[in-house]
Amino acid sequence: MTIEESTDLLAAIRRRYLQLAPIRSYAHLLQMYLSSSSTPCADTFERVSLAQQFLMKAVIDASESMVNRPPRSYTSKFVKRIIEIIEELNRTATLGGESQDIAVEDALMERFCALTLSHEAANGNMDNEVDDRDVVRKYELPPDKSSNGPSYQTIALTEDFGMTRDGTTGLRSWTGGIALSEYLATWQRRSATLSAQPNVAGKSVLELGAGCGLLALTCAALGAKRVVATDTTRVVSRLRKNVEMNLESSLHNGGSKMPVTEVAILNWGEAIPPTLVGHNDAIDLILATDVIFDPTLISPLVVTLDSIIQCGAEAFIVSTVRNSATYERFLDGTRERGLIVEVVKEFSDWWKDRERKGHEGQWWYCEEGTSDLEMIRIGKDVSSLGTS
Structure with missing residues (x-):
């Protein structure tokens, strides 16, 4: 994937995130971006780390400063899906003989924990991507x-x-x-x-x-x-x-x-x-x-x-x-x-x-x-x- 293709893919993910599209409908885009993203490094682990940082900055953090930001339940499900994809990449790497795990970025994991705790404290329901009508x-x-x-x-x-x-x-x-x-x-x-x-x-x-x-x-x-x-x-x-x-x-x-x-x-x-x-x-x-x-x-x-x-x-x-x-x-x-x-x-x-x-x-x-x-x-x- 070229840098231009990677940039376009990140923009497509951002648009669907802001539109509150069902996360399942673009989970394959997240999978593609995390596993194939083009960054200035060849190392798989560093590349996935940078891809997580780009998702945090361009999608999650950028939306947090907006008026009427996405519901916390939706952001939580979005971050959870990223973590699940990384876990799947690690399982695939293990089957392929790789010994080093791809790490979930600390900032991403901290955001997920904070979102989960704040949402559960508010209404105790994390099942739906969007709770409000x-x-x-x-x-x-x-x-x-x-x-x-x-x-x-x-x-x-x-x-x-x-x-x-x-x-x-x-x-x-x-x-x-x-x-x-x-x-x-x-x-x-x-x-x-x-x-x-x-x-x-x-x-x-x-x-x-x-x-x-x-x-x-x-x-x-x-x-x-x-x-x-x-x-x-x-x-x-x-x-x-x-x-x-x-x-x-x-x-x-x-x-x-x-x-x-x-x-x-x-x-x-x-x-x-x-x-x-x-x-x-x-x-x-x-x-x-x-x-x-x-x-x-x-x-x-x-x-x-x-x-x-x-x-x-x-x-x-x-x-x-x-x-x-x-x-x-x-x-x-x-x-x-x-x-x-x-x-x-x-x-x-x-x-x-x-x-x-x-x-x-x-x-x-x-x-x-x-x-x-x-x-x-x-x-x-x-x-x-x-x-x-």
């Missing part, structure tokens, strides 16, 4: 390589680890939202061209079913002119707090001010407020993810999409196709209103390539078992597609 996940954006782009780099979101809460699924980030946010961030910040659609830079964007706000805040960080994050009454309180938290964080950290993200209640099927689609604040793009799952919501969703599209916008929707009948019902509903629908092959190709490349192609963690992910583009007519 509400936790703050951090999503690090790719570095902005342009000279005049925004310097805001991390989105922090209070999320719920449960599937549902208070009768809604909108209190956590789901696969489609994470995937589209990653798609936009990696293509617009890392690609030599801006061929990927939709291009949000300089556009007025409205998100339907914004949930915790990851996609809306990503669009703001990527230079959207205006971002309106909408959801139901039960969700907008959390959404608004997340938007405010990120605005305060960008100013506190000395970064450029994140463009203001508006938060509004929008119940599908009801009249669209004039302030959202008026001439002076016209919406260019509608974005939505993980919204096609409840058959009873299909009709009002189509009505809302049609109302905004008729004002000149076009829509991009990313969905995990869980139920083909529900998905087809949505497509039929849009076509019945005379709207043109096309699959965005570029996104499908990117998603498949991402899955194939493993951690090298995956910026953030997405839940496993979500191969059926598709983006569709909806407009008034053929001429409206391809202009964004």
